Amino acid sequence: MKKFYIKTFGCQMNVNDSEKMAGILRSLGYEKTDLPEEADLIIVNTCSVRAKPDNKAYSFIGNLKKIKKEKPETIIAVGGCVPQKEKESILRFKHVDLVFGTFNFMKIGELIKRAKKERVVEILNSKIPEEDKVPLIDSYLENPYVAYVTVQRGCNRFCSYCIVPFTRGRERSVKPELVLKEVKRLAERGVKEVHLLGQNVDFYNYEGIDLADLLYMVSEVEGIERIRFTTSHPCGFNRKIVEAMKNIEKVCPYVHLPPQSGSTKILERMNRGYTREEYTEKVMMLKEEIPKVALSGDFIVGFPGETTKDFEETLSLVETCVFDQGFVFEYSPRPFTKASNFKDDVPKEEKNRRLQELQNLLRVQAEEKNKKRLGCIEEVLVEGKSPKGKELSGRTKDNKLVVFDGSEELVGKFVEIEITETSPFFLKGKLLQKVKV
Incomplete structure (x- = not known):
């Protein structure tokens, strides 16, 4: 073979x-x-x-x-x-x-x-295949209990720094019936958790059926216990999606909503389509409706024209919104993008300094939020060996990584874990009992 x-x-x-x-x-x-x-x-x-x-x-x-x-x-x-x-x-x-x-x-x-x-x-540059005509493929899953399901490809936003519209094409949504067919096949294979994927998943729309509608439809699939969706765009994220999250037990209380910057001036140069205030309002609405929701986001530091004041506004945004996890990147020009014509005027050393400062703030927030889990009992879907390979690991419904001692027969099952130690990046706990197969 x-x-x-x-x-x-x-x-x-x-x-x-x-x-x-x-x-x-x-x-x-x-x-x-x-x-x-x-x-x-x-x-x-x-x-x-x-x-x-x-x-x-x-x-x-x-x-x-x-x-x-x-x-x-x-x-x-x-x-x-x-x-x-x-x-x-x-x-x-x-x-x-x-x-x-x-x-x-x-x-x-x-x-x-x-x-x-x-x-x-x-290299196909034209006549991109319609999603309806793409054959259904049985994926080889690295994790047999957690699967990605692509529901939307491409992007129409044209953020000035981003190459995705040039590499993935324009927005295309997959027919709901095909999404459900794939999810059902995954459930029959033993998958317990599905992630609905899209470059801008909030803009999913197939003949009037939007992401919130799709969440309700997928939640009806027997065998699927958890549903996640990513990546959200602040312009597409709305109250209807939040209401679906709130009303559907299977939808996990976790949102990856990248702000990229906390400065309205820089957001405008990035062509993100929203202001600092609009982003903050959506986060506050989300947290008011779902108090235990976990929030993560992406940030770019050192974007052309970003002053010290602009960066301080990003720090301020993080302090206001409070993130469970954040991913910080130094700006690098990408070919074909509008920003590649901007003067890359933030020195490399300053980009790195800003990256470290923002990462430190996000790390402190994550650590403080995780400390509140001490003594709590969490439901965890066991995914396999931990990254170091000595313990088992899995995730809570709000996407916290948990490691604990246990036998491999628990992989693919939901267990109750009492949290005994915390860090900014993961939780450690003690196995209490099996919840369900």
Whole structure:
């Protein structure tokens, strides 16, 4: 049996695409391996949202030259956002046999067959397949109890720093019946939790059926116990979605709502479409309706034109909204974007200083919120071994990572955990009893 290895960079959308490719390959008789040197086929699924994952991907691809030299018959394929935007940057690696874009991953089996005979470059820039016509694929799930379901692709927002509209195309929503069909198939396979994915999931709309409507529909699927959705956009996030979260027991009280900046001036330069006040109002509405909701967000520091005062407004926004988790990135210019023409006028050292200061504030907030969990009893869906591999780990309904001692027979089950230790990043606890299978 031939073996495949997939290296994924980037967001959950890329993870979901990789799982679908893995599912296709398994149906073709391939077996997954965690060692690239053992593989007959190596796929690198790239991300270009920031310079850092770009560079990591290039480094990884370059290192595959050694494997290709030792095993010339190994097929090396590179797909995803990087080749979609600039295929030449991948074609310079002469040991790469197959280059494909973000719209071509469903045809991975056909592309590999061609790549056995000649170098293949397949980048679709027009006639993007309608989501209704994309075949339903049984994904190979890294976690057999938690699955991603793509409900919306692409973006119409054109934030001045973001390359997604150029790599993923315009907004397209998946027909509700197809979403439900996939969720039901996942439930039959034992999946307990689904994540509804979209570049801007709040803008999901299929012939008048919006995200809130879809949440109600998915909640009716027997066997699915938890529902999450990501990534939200402040312009699309609304009271109807919050009401659905509040009314549907299965929908988790967790929202990833990226503010990116706390300065209205910078938000305008970013073309985000909302002000600091509008973002804050939505967060306050969310927390008023669902007091125990967990909030996370993304932040960019050092955006062109960001002054010390602008950065202080971001710190102030974080202090006002209070986050459970935050992801901070230094601004890096992306090709094709409007901001790539702006003067990158914040020095690297200052970007790093701001990143550290904002991360420290977010860490303090997370630690303070987690400390309040001491002695509490939490329901946890056990997902497997902890990152260090000695204990089990899982997540609470509001997305807190919990590690504890227990036997592997608990994986895939809901358990009650008494929280005994806390940190900014995870909780530790003691197993009390099994809740349900």
